Amino acid sequence: MSFAIDNQRLAVLNGDAKVTVTLECQRCGKPFTHQVYTTYCFSPVRSDEQAEALPEAYEPIEVNEFGEIDLLAMVEDEIILALPVVPVHDSEHCEVSEADMVFW
Template sequence: MQNKLPLTINPIKAAQKRLDYIGYYPNEAITRVENPKSNIECSLSFDFDEQRICVINIDAKITLEQICQRCFRPFVTEVHVMNKFSPVKSDTHAETLPEHYEPVLMNEFDEVDILALLEDEIILSLPIVPVHNSKHCEVSEADMVFGDIPIENEKPNPFAILVSLKNKG
């Protein structure tokens, strides 16, 4: 087991050695995720499955500060991502993978950028509309009700004239 987490790694060679990593990426290295409040704590394992497909298992956690979209105040939340990836060299190769593996493209050196992969997964797991838990939010349930929809006044039927003309004839 390794304590130092690699930024990039050749997953095929790592799977042949059955490497496992437990460690963290410092929040200074995180460039695409906004307001990280902690390091990315991560465990990585490389192996081959029964079909001899290279598999990267990722389990990572990070604490982020987000802005509540109800009260517009910051709040701290923890994001936990777990997924299984398989390295591919092209999109056509990605289509042949079993559906329980996410494809990850290798670069021209047959390496995978692990930090970029983690940032992608964190971004994908963020809520579309971040909000506090309703009991911790400054905007109460009663404040979220904006009143009843007013009933429109009865408008005259524009075809009523046609009905009166039809009845005259």
């Protein structure tokens, strides 16, 4: 994670997160490990007007009444958003074969 001031004098927070999570396969119901990787680029804002004025490359993140950002919650949210909507094993690792996936 890095912090900087850009050419427009905006505070910018860049970083990435990489974590291995255990998910439940939605085909066979067995747990499997999945690597989640996400990158982010935030700029702190105090109002909706400031958020709308940000360049497209920056995601707004609201600061609290003390001007602080909850960094842990921010990174957790980015990881959650990077999780697959329907987690499944790769076909070769799943106990359910393609023949078993036929519906009548």
